[in-house]
Each structure stands twice: as C-alpha cells, then as structure tokens.
Amino acid sequence: MTADLLLRNVRPMGGAATDVLLRDGRIARIAPDQRVESGGMENVVVEDGGGAILLPGLVEAHTHLDKTLWGMGWVPNSAGPSLQDKIDNEREKRRALGIDPARQSARQVVQSVAKGTTAIRSHVDVDTVVGLAGVEGVLATRERLGGICAIELVAFPQSGLLVRPGTLALMEEAMRLGCEVVGGLDPCGIDRDPKGHLDAVFELAQRFGRPVDIHLHEAGLLGAFSMELIFERVRALGMRGQATISHAFCLGDPDTALVERLLAEIAALDIAIMTTGSASRPVPAVARLAALGIRTCAGSDGIRDCWNPYGDGDMLERAMLIGLRNNFRRDEEIALALDVCTRGGASVMRLPDYGLAEGCVADLVLVAGESLAEAVVAHRERKLVLRRGQVVARDGRALVTVP
Amino acid sequence: MTADLLLRNVRPMGGAATDVLLRDGRIARIAPDQRVESGGMENVVVEDGGGAILLPGLVEAHTHLDKTLWGMGWVPNSAGPSLQDKIDNEREKRRALGIDPARQSARQVVQSVAKGTTAIRSHVDVDTVVGLAGVEGVLATRERLGGICAIELVAFPQSGLLVRPGTLALMEEAMRLGCEVVGGLDPCGIDRDPKGHLDAVFELAQRFGRPVDIHLHEAGLLGAFSMELIFERVRALGMRGQATISHAFCLGDPDTALVERLLAEIAALDIAIMTTGSASRPVPAVARLAALGIRTCAGSDGIRDCWNPYGDGDMLERAMLIGLRNNFRRDEEIALALDVCTRGGASVMRLPDYGLAEGCVADLVLVAGESLAEAVVAHRERKLVLRRGQVVARDGRALVTVP
Numbered sequence: 001m002t003a004d005l006l007l008r009n010v011r012p013m014g015g016a017a018t019d020v021l022l023r024d025g026r027i028a029r030i031a032p033d034q035r036v037e038s039g040g041m042e043n044v045v046v047e048d049g050g051g052a053i054l055l056p057g058l059v060e061a062h063t064h065l066d067k068t069l070w071g072m073g074w075v076p077n078s079a080g081p082s083l084q085d086k087i088d089n090e091r092e093k094r095r096a097l098g099i100d101p102a103r104q105s106a107r108q109v110v111q112s113v114a115k116g117t118t119a120i121r122s123h124v125d126v127d128t129v130v131g132l133a134g135v136e137g138v139l140a141t142r143e144r145l146g147g148i149c150a151i152e153l154v155a156f157p158q159s160g161l162l163v164r165p166g167t168l169a170l171m172e173e174a175m176r177l178g179c180e181v182v183g184g185l186d187p188c189g190i191d192r193d194p195k196g197h198l199d200a201v202f203e204l205a206q207r208f209g210r211p212v213d214i215h216l217h218e219a220g221l222l223g224a225f226s227m228e229l230i231f232e233r234v235r236a237l238g239m240r241g242q243a244t245i246s247h248a249f250c251l252g253d254p255d256t257a258l259v260e261r262l263l264a265e266i267a268a269l270d271i272a273i274m275t276t277g278s279a280s281r282p283v284p285a286v287a288r289l290a291a292l293g294i295r296t297c298a299g300s301d302g303i304r305d306c307w308n309p310y311g312d313g314d315m316l317e318r319a320m321l322i323g324l325r326n327n328f329r330r331d332e333e334i335a336l337a338l339d340v341c342t343r344g345g346a347s348v349m350r351l352p353d354y355g356l357a358e359g360c361v362a363d364l365v366l367v368a369g370e371s372l373a374e375a376v377v378a379h380r381e382r383k384l385v386l387r388r389g390q391v392v393a394r395d396g397r398a399l400v401t402v403p
Numbered sequence: 404m405t406a407d408l409l410l411r412n413v414r415p416m417g418g419a420a421t422d423v424l425l426r427d428g429r430i431a432r433i434a435p436d437q438r439v440e441s442g443g444m445e446n447v448v449v450e451d452g453g454g455a456i457l458l459p460g461l462v463e464a465h466t467h468l469d470k471t472l473w474g475m476g477w478v479p480n481s482a483g484p485s486l487q488d489k490i491d492n493e494r495e496k497r498r499a500l501g502i503d504p505a506r507q508s509a510r511q512v513v514q515s516v517a518k519g520t521t522a523i524r525s526h527v528d529v530d531t532v533v534g535l536a537g538v539e540g541v542l543a544t545r546e547r548l549g550g551i552c553a554i555e556l557v558a559f560p561q562s563g564l565l566v567r568p569g570t571l572a573l574m575e576e577a578m579r580l581g582c583e584v585v586g587g588l589d590p591c592g593i594d595r596d597p598k599g600h601l602d603a604v605f606e607l608a609q610r611f612g613r614p615v616d617i618h619l620h621e622a623g624l625l626g627a628f629s630m631e632l633i634f635e636r637v638r639a640l641g642m643r644g645q646a647t648i649s650h651a652f653c654l655g656d657p658d659t660a661l662v663e664r665l666l667a668e669i670a671a672l673d674i675a676i677m678t679t680g681s682a683s684r685p686v687p688a689v690a691r692l693a694a695l696g697i698r699t700c701a702g703s704d705g706i707r708d709c710w711n712p713y714g715d716g717d718m719l720e721r722a723m724l725i726g727l728r729n730n731f732r733r734d735e736e737i738a739l740a741l742d743v744c745t746r747g748g749a750s751v752m753r754l755p756d757y758g759l760a761e762g763c764v765a766d767l768v769l770v771a772g773e774s775l776a777e778a779v780v781a782h783r784e785r786k787l788v789l790r791r792g793q794v795v796a797r798d799g800r801a802l803v804t805v806p
Contacts, residue, residue, distance in 0.1 A: 073773060074777045076734045076776070077776075079732065279682035279727040279728040280728055280729065304780070310727060312781070320713065324681075324724070327684075329482065329711060329712060330480045330482070331479045331712075334712065371479065377707070377714075
C-alpha cells in the first residue's frame with residue numbers, strides 16, 4: 001500500500017483554496033485537512049500547492065505519437081502545399097530520417113506528461129510501407145509508459161485504405177494487436193471512393209466492436225457530403241456515441257444553414273468533434289457545439305513532424321489557441337476552451353471516473369494562475385502532474401526520462 | 404567611453420557561428436575574433452553566446468502601452484461582443500480600475516524588453532474622458548525607458564474623432580506634446596462619417612508633417628471603401644510611404660479580385676500593413692504582401708487589457724501566431740513571419756541603421772534555436788537583449804525593474 005498524498009493549499013478549478021487528499025489513486029477528500037495543524041500526518045506525503053490551480057489532467061485527444069521528430073534535431077520542412085504532397089513527403093521522410101516509432105512516441109509522451117497531459121488518443125499510421133511498425137512501436141511505448149499516461153490508439157490509414165491494396169488487412173491486424181479505435185480519413189479526397197472507404201472503416205469497427213475516429217479535412221459541401229455518409233452508417237449500424245469526426249472543417253463553413261443541419265445530426269447521433277483550433281482553416285465553432293451538447297475534444301495534431309513544425313504538446317497552450325481562434329475573450333469563454341482540453345477529451349476517450357470530485361481518479365495537474373482564464377493565457381510551467389495519485393512530473397519536467 | 408562588447412559564438416540569423424564586436428552602440432565587426440585566443444582583450448567585455456541565434460531586435464509595431472492591465476492582477480473580461488461594446492467597456496473600466504498610463508506603459512515596456520523587443524510603436528488613447536493623461540503617461544515612460552527601447556507614439560482617437568466633440572483639439576495637443584504619428588480608426592464604423600474622419604486625420608498629419616496609422620477593422624466591401632478613401636488622400640496629399648493601415652481585415656476577404664485591386668494600390672502608394680495574425684478574423688496574406696513588396700509589420704495589439712486577455716508581448720510568439728494563421732510550414736515561410744516581426748517593423752517605424760550588418764545599430768536579441776524556424780516555433784527565453792550595444796535583459800529578465 002502506498003502512502004496517501006495530501007495536496008495542501010490548492011484551488012480546484014481556480015476556486016477557493018483547500019486541501020485534496022489522494023488515496024489508492026483516487027481523490028479521497030476535498031476539504032481543509034485538520035491533521036496538518038495537529039501534526040497527525042503519519043503515512044501521508046504532503047505536497048504544498050502554494051495556492052496554485054488544480055485541474056483534472058489535460059487530455060490530448062488527437063495526436064500522432066508515431067511520427068513526431070521531437071528530439072531528433074530540426075528537420076527543415078520541404079513538403080509541397082497539397083494534402084497528397086504532405087502524405088507522400090512524410091512516407092518518404094519516415095524512412096530516410098529513421099523515425100523510430102517506439103523511441104519517438106516515448107519522447108512525445110514524456111513531453112506531454114511534463115505539460116500536464118494524463119491521457120492521449122493517438123492515431124498511428126498503418127500503410128503498406130510502414131506496415132505495422134508504427135503500431136508495434138507505440139504499443140511498446142504504451143507498455144512502458146502507460147503508468148504515467150493513459151494511451152489509446154487509433155489504427156490510421158494515412159495513405160489511404162483502398163488506394164493502396166493491402167492496407168485493409170494491415171488495419172485489421174492493427175486492431176488485433178491492440179488498437180482501440182478504427183481510423184479513417186477524407187473519404188472523397190484520398191481514396192476517391194467515399195462509399196468504399198467508409199464501408200470498410202465501419203465494417204472493421206463493427207467486426208471488432210470498436211468506435212471510429214475519422215479525419216475529415218474536406219471543406220464545404222464535399223465535407224458535408226462525407227459527413228452525411230458517416231451519419232448514415234452511424235445510424236444504420238446503431239453506433240450512436242461511438243464516432244468521432246476530427247477537424248471537421250466543413251463545420252466552419254460560412255453557410256450557417258448547412259452547418260446547423262449537420263450539427264443537428266451530430267447532436268442526435270452523439271458524434272464527437274475534435275478540433276485543434278486551426279488558425280488557417282475554417283473550424284467548428286466551439287461555443288455552438290457546447291450549446292448543442294455535442295461532445296468536443298481537442299488535440300495538438302502532429303507535433304514537430306513532417307506535416308507541421310509547430311507545437312510542443314501543451315494542451316493549456318492549445319486551449320489558448322482554441323480561444324484565439326474562436327474569439328473567446330470573456331473568462332467563461334476561455335474556461336470553455338479549457339473544458340474542451342480536459343473534460344471534453346475525457347468524454348471522447350470515455351475515461352472512467354474523470355474529474356475533480358471525491359472518488360474520481362487522481363489524474364491531476366497543478367499550475368500557477370489567478371483564475372482559470374489566466375492559467376490558459378499564461379500556460380505557465382506545470383508545478384506538479386499526478387497520474388493515479390502518483391507524481392509523474394514536477395516543475396515542468398517529467399520524472400521519467402527517455403533516450 | 405564605454406568598453407567594447409564582444410558577442411562570442413553567436414549565429415547571426417541562424418547561420419554559421421561567429422563573433423560580433425559592438426562598439427559605440429553599433430555593430431563594429433562580424434567575424435571570428437582572434438583576440439579571444441591571443442588573450443588581448445583589454446577594455447572588451449565578452450559575452451558567450453553559446454551558439455545561440457542572433458537576431459536584430461524584435462519590433463512591436465502595434466500595441467497600446469497606455470492601457471494594459473499587466474501586473475494589476477487578473478481582471479475578468481466582461482465586455483459585450485461588438486466593437487462599440489468594447490470601446491465603451493474600456494472607457495468605463497479605465498477609470499474604475501485606476502489604470503495609470505505611466506505605470507502600466509512602463510510595465511509593458513519592461514516586459515517587452517525581456518522578450519527581446521527593442522522598438523515599440525504604441526497607439527495611445529486620446530478622448531474627452533481620458534484627455535491627454537494617456538499621452539502624458541506614456542511620454543513619461545518614454546523619458547524614463549527610451550534608453551532600453553525605442554518608443555514611437557500614435558495619437559489614437561479610440562472613442563471616435565468627430566462623434567465626441569473636443570477630441571480633435573486634444574489630438575492636436577497630443578501631436579504637439581510629442582506623438583509622432585496621427586492615428587485613426589474605422590472611418591465608417593465609429594464616427595459614421597468616413598469623409599469627415601479621414602479629412603480630419605489627414606489634415607492633422609499634414610499640419611504636423613507626420614505620418615498616419617489607421618486601425619481598419621472594417622471587413623469586406625466596407626473596409627475596401629474606407630481603404631479607397633485613404634488611397635485618395637495619400638495620393639492627393641503626396642503622402643506616399645507615410646501611411647500604415649493596421650489590421651486591414653478587408654484584405655483577407657475571399658473576393659481575391661477585390662483584394663488584388665486593393666493590394667496593387669497599396670503597393671503603388673507604399674502604404675504599410677500591420678497584422679497581428681488574428682486567428683478569428685480574415686487577415687491579409689503575409690506571403691502575398693511580401694511578393695508585392697508591401698512593407699508589412701506586426702504587433703501584439705493590446706496585451707492583457709480590457710479588450711483582450713491574451714498575450715505577453717513576445718514578438719517571437721507573434722511570429723509563430725502569424726505562421727499558424729498563414730499556414731506557414733516550410734522554413735522559409737516561417738522566416739518570413741519572423742522578418743515581419745523584425746525588419747518589417749523597422750521599415751514601418753523607419754528605424755535608422757536597423758539590421759545585422761557592420762555599421763548597424765546594435766539592437767540585438769540572442770535566443771537558443773537550431774534554426775530560425777525553430778527559434779520561432781519554440782520561442783525560448785531570450786538569453787540576452789541589447790539596446791545600442793548595452794545589455795538590457797538577460798535570461799528572460801529585463802535589467803531595469805519597475806513598480
């Protein structure tokens with residue numbers, strides 16, 4: 001039995017200062033702890049929170065652990081402008097650079113933990129060049145680092161599912177190996193066979209009894225068409241609450257009548273939406289999603305990889321970027337951006353007993369700030385990160401190190 | 404006579420490591436310095452750059468020094484959604500909160516210097532409530548801190564020029580007190596008299612022989628109309644090269660034919676454009692402006708004020724935000740975002756002898772990074788900031804402190 005841990009003088013969600021007792025990996029009590037004064041503190045480790053804000057662990061609900069270049073030195077980005085350019089560039093670079101999925105995913109997990117992330121949903125490339133090496137590598141990282149961060153894997157046919165024969169069999173094997181979610185992408189744009197692509201994705205999901213998470217960069221009416229095909233399958237297969245649409249740029253279309261029609265279906269089918277708050281694309285309006293009760297999560301997407309040079313996995317900074325993108329200025333709006341990066345992600349990953357209440361799993365992060373809004377806009381170094389009641393990072397550094 | 408300063412082992416613009424000798428406030432020589440090896444280093448202070456990247460000082464070309472809440476504790480944002488709501492909210496809050504322009508502008512200048520900014524163009528509110536208190540306060544800060552950062556002031560009729568009678572006389576007095584630039588804003592939206600507003604702004608500029616810098620949030624055709632009125636006046640008054648349009652959201656309009664027509668005029672009249680890279684508004688496309696040779700600068704706009712809770716004055720982070728907004732992924736694109744935050748700002752502020760060449764004024768910043776692009780995306784703590792060859796900040800902290 002491990003000792004209890006008492007977080008002294010912390011402010012849950014930026015509220016009044018209190019003490020939080022952690023026991024057996026859970027939040028046992030949220031209340032001023034008398035024993036501190038009386039000296040009766042045997043078998044209790046005390047951490048002084050110094051009045052910092054206590055949040056539930058940040059949730060990275062969309063990234064690509066297998067292919068970050070984090071820690072590999074700066075690699076100049078040389079991809080062409082189109083989506084297909086970027087996919088082709090990456091498939092080539094992956095081998096040329098020696099991007100080892102186990103090593104790289106471990107580096108990113110440790111970086112994320114240092115930033116207060118306690119759960120990650122990662123898409124992992126499955127294609128006829130990399131085969132299952134990405135999945136195997138990230139599974140090895142989960143085996144190794146699952147104790148400091150929950151990791152959920154999406155088998156992701158980045159280079160297309162049908163257009164590169166053999167991929168579907170590999171996807172099936174990826175699910176067998178331990179991926180929890182069936183991925184897909186741009187049914188029109190990449191495979192150029194939206195019915196075929198989505199039928200294959202949903203068939204696989206049905207076979208394994210697993211949810212789907214589909215990248216949908218397609219904008220405007222094309223994206224709306226692909227979404228409708230997803231709706232049809234979710235409804236026909238009884239998969240309400242088991243689909244996530246990532247990016248969903250078509251929900252940022254200026255045609256609000258179109259968008260509202262799509263949102264109504266999304267709400268009815270309890271489909272979740274993932275946004276990065278992309279500054280350069282039309283994006284779903286987070287406040288509107290919240291008003292409709294649509295589960296919304298956020299992710300960094302790729303961190304410093306062949307697609308994207310930006311990012312360091314900080315989901316508090318992500319909340320800021322979502323705030324900036326959605327023109328959130330009022331405190332309660334900024335709190336909503338944070339909610340997407342915490343509770344929203346947990347609801348998409350179906351993390352059990354997530355939150356800041358007695359009985360919840362003690363996945364927690366402590367950060368200085370006067371208010372929730374200030375914690376987001378300043379996103380200071382994390383003072384303490386806990387996973388299941390154990391300290392996993394302190395003063396901006398994870399306690400676990402990786403090569 | 405002050406001692407020479409030798410920056411050892413620095414990489415100008417991310418290039419090869421060399422030494423940079425500073426003398427009498429200027430860059431005297433950029434070359435490996437033999438004296439380090441030979442020991443002949445009398446009257447030379449040596450700073451070891453540790454291979455960090457040397458940049459010319461960052462330029463904050465659009466902010467509002469007089470009204471930041473920096474250091475005043477977190478003030479929840481309660482403004483309504485419209486531009487007029489925000490203007491009214493601020494005018495009320497300014498007095499209720501006791502936002503002292505001298506104290507607050509000093510705080511922001513020191514914060515900016517810590518982040519490597521060596522020149523600031525600040526708009527300063529002039530209206531019938533605040534009167535000239537803002538201008539006087541920021542002038543006091545310039546008197547006090549001009550040695551660590553160049554400060555240029557724009558007399559800014561935030562609450563309207565004509566709609567609040569008496570403002571024009573105050574603007575004239577502000578110019579007389581020492582503002583260098585005549586400001587204006589949204590000729591249609593605020594004063595609701597575009598001809599009257601712009602005639603007044605340009606008449607004042609002519610009278611004082613000073614340039615103009617006009618906030619133009621107006622989007623689409625309305626913004627285009629206001630721009631055309633600006634073009635007409637710049638041309639008629641022979642003010643080529645003496646106007647800046649800030650924000651210029653109408654240049655982000657999807658009607659590219661309209662935008663190209665405006666850009667052609669802007670280039671012909673050598674009008675400068677200021678962008679914050681706003682994620683929530685249509686913005687000018689920085690790469691297109693650069694291709695047309697249009698002088699482009701960047702700013703934080705308000706930092707943690709009644710308008711906007713975000714920001715800490717970091718112009719390297721601003722370059723990242725501009726990169727994200729413009730979908731810049733390739734290294735040379737990210738370098739362009741940085742150029743806007745350095746050389747672009749200097750060209751708008753007409754800073755003499757700005758740059759990283761022998762003979763240039765030694766306004767410099769040193770930051771760790773493998774490449775320019777990495778310096779932008781990671782925007783690490785500034786190792787050293789120099790103004791006219793003197794160290795003004797080190798390891799993320801300004802050497803000057805303010806209350």
